[in-house]
Amino acid sequence: MFYLVVAVVFLLFIITWGSYRVVAGYVVPPAHFPKNVPTIPFYYTLLPLLKEVDQEGLWHKYLKKPLTEHGAVKIYFGGAWNVLITRPTYIAQVFKQDDVFLKAGNHVKNPHSVLALYTGENIISSIGENWKRFSYIVKPGLQADVDTTIIVKNAEKLIKLLLDEQARKGAVIMSSPLQQYTLANLSEALLGSSFNTIGNPEAPMTKLQTEIKPHIFNPFYLNFPMLDHFKIASREEARRLVRKFKAELANIVLSGHHHKHPEGMDSSHLGCRLVTAYETGILNRYHFEQNCVSTFLAGHENPQILLLSMMRMLAEHQDLQVQLRQKILDLSPEDQLSASALANLPLLTSVIYETLRLYPPISQLLNRRTTEDVLLGDNILLQAGTYVGYNGYTTNRDKEFWGPDAEEFRPSRWGETIEDINSLFRRASSKSTFISFHGGKRTCLGIKFAMTGARLSMSMFLRNLEWQLDPTWPKKMTPAGPLMPKMLRLQFKKLEAMES
Numbered sequence: 105m106f107y108l109v110v111a112v113v114f115l116l117f118i119i120t121w122g123s124y125r126v127v128a129g130y131v132v133p134p135a136h137f138p139k140n141v142p143t144i145p146f147y148y149t150l151l152p153l154l155k156e157v158d159q160e161g162l163w164h165k166y167l168k169k170p171l172t173e174h175g176a177v178k179i180y181f182g183g184a185w186n187v188l189i190t191r192p193t194y195i196a197q198v199f200k201q202d203d204v205f206l207k208a209g210n211h212v213k214n215p216h217s218v219l220a221l222y223t224g225e226n227i228i229s230s231i232g233e234n235w236k237r238f239s240y241i242v243k244p245g246l247q248a249d250v251d252t253t254i255i256v257k258n259a260e261k262l263i264k265l266l267l268d269e270q271a272r273k274g275a276v277i278m279s280s281p282l283q284q285y286t287l288a289n290l291s292e293a294l295l296g297s298s299f300n301t302i303g304n305p306e307a308p309m310t311k312l313q314t315e316i317k318p319h320i321f322n323p324f325y326l327n328f329p330m331l332d333h334f335k336i337a338s339r340e341e342a343r344r345l346v347r348k349f350k351a352e353l354a355n356i357v358l359s360g361h362h363h364k365h366p367e368g369m370d371s372s373h374l375g376c377r378l379v380t381a382y383e384t385g386i387l388n389r390y391h392f393e394q395n396c397v398s399t400f401l402a403g404h405e406n407p408q409i410l411l412l413s414m415m416r417m418l419a420e421h422q423d424l425q426v427q428l429r430q431k432i433l434d435l436s437p438e439d440q441l442s443a444s445a446l447a448n449l450p451l452l453t454s455v456i457y458e459t460l461r462l463y464p465p466i467s468q469l470l471n472r473r474t475t476e477d478v479l480l481g482d483n484i485l486l487q488a489g490t491y492v493g494y495n496g497y498t499t500n501r502d503k504e505f506w507g508p509d510a511e512e513f514r515p516s517r518w519g520e521t522i523e524d525i526n527s528l529f530r531r532a533s534s535k536s537t538f539i540s541f542h543g544g545k546r547t548c549l550g551i552k553f554a555m556t557g558a559r560l561s562m563s564m565f566l567r568n569l570e571w572q573l574d575p576t577w578p579k580k581m582t583p584a585g586p587l588m589p590k591m592l593r594l595q596f597k598k599l600e601a602m603e604s
């Protein structure tokens with residue numbers, strides 16, 4: 105009997121200890137993580153699961169103080185503990201020591217997850233020879249001039265759609281029309297095919313995205329990707345949708361583009377380069393699909409979010425909307441639709457940069473892992489294998505660089521002339537105090553397309569429309585994932601130019 109009791113007690117002890125170790129493995133950071141960096145409580149990551157939250161509200165309550173005081177925190181996200189950094193000098197170090205802080209995308213972190221099936225190995229997530237090969241294919245296509253008449257024509261369609269919606273409902277929820285618009289620009293101007301999205305919510309690319317997104321951004325699986333090891337019915341459905349989406353996207357790019365550019369890899373057209381690379385075996389089917397997906401996501405989501413935030417800012421700052429509209433109308437009608445003339449309009453560029461500074465679409469990114477023990481700054485020791493990421497929302501508001509009003513929307517801080525504005529952009533990027541486009545060797549390759557699209561779109565909107573916030577919009581940001589105004593609702597008025 106005595107031995108039975110001892111055995112039971114021993115067993116209970118082992119079970120309790122084992123469970124504690126498993127739970128503790130999640131709830132507290134690993135022992136080798138730096139002790140001189142504060143820890144964000146584990147439950148922070150679960151808040152979007154428990155109640156309705158707003159990313160900006162969460163930032164003010166939990167992240168702002170420790171991040172501004174220490175420049176780094178330990179945080180649980182994506183099934184692992186990470187060191188999240190924000191101090192510009194730390195970020196500059198990470199961008200510079202790219203091989204020590206090596207990119208580690210979802211396909212490396214959680215290869216079994218639905219997220220990894222979705223994003224996979226592509227130009228954004230890859231490293232080494234694959235990254236060089238993908239860059240060789242994609243970079244010239246993104247650096248070439250695009251046919252801007254496509255963007256103008258799509259903007260005309262969008263404006264009609266917004267006015268119809270306004271007439272029918274008295275206000276417009278902006279995310280879906282802007283997604284349809286940026287998808288049309290991406291497919292027609294960059295890929296040379298057509299997703300046929302504007303005014304067509306049933307278009308396969310829009311519909312599949314709408315179905316996939318709740319699975320991908322489900323905070324439960326984002327935080328506990330290990331659950332994707334199990335055959336859960338909803339996750340199997342998510343896998344089916346992701347596979348369908350990838351196959352359909354690849355087929356649209358292939359069939360929409362076939363033989364349009366006979367010059368193959370000498371072409372500077374992105375769609376042509378991707379298709380030729382696949383047809384000549386430079387890319388296998390997997391890498392072709394994943395690079396189509398990364399182009400699809402980066403190429404439409406970020407521009408969509410930028411337009412959402414910018415329209416919100418101009419709705420909240422009516423004086424600026426009037427001023428910017430006047431600057432555009434002061435240009436000749438041709439220049440109002442010319443990418444180069446608009447690039448020389450200081451106020452337009454400073455409004456875009458200021459929006460991106462305060463509201464970087466990718467506000468937090470945890471996608472690096474140290475390949476060796478390394479000292480971050482003077483005194484934060486990171487062991488090999490530590491996941492590292494950055495929070496651009498905090499870094500872009502660095503008071504030492506941007507001044508005491510760093511949290512205010514003030515486009516004039518960028519300067520009055522286009523030379524001053526561009527020079528501050530370069531200085532802030534090189535000092536890692538403006539990281540909305542990332543930085544260093546892995547800087548965003550789509551800046552030119554994004555800026556051209558944003559300038560032309562704003563010119564078209566301002567020439568034809570006046571807008572304000574719908575007074576019932578609750579001014580909330582998305583709870584997690586890409587940072588944008590949640591369900592932004594605007595009210596539009598048609599301007600005279602439109603009627604003629």
Ligand code: HEM
Pocket residue numbers: 227228229239242246398399400402403404406407410460464465466469471539540541542545546547548549550551553554
């Ligand atoms: C406002 C618009 C945009 C913003 C704020 C933005 C931001 C970013 C950020 C933060 C990264 C780093 C991502 C990471 O490391 O995971 C990135 C990389 C990249 N972006 Fe963009 N992006 C924008 C538009 C675009 C567009 C329109 C394209 C066109 C397809 C594009 C293509 C890329 C590519 C190819 C990379 C990978 C560069 C590399 O690793 O070599 N981006 N972008």
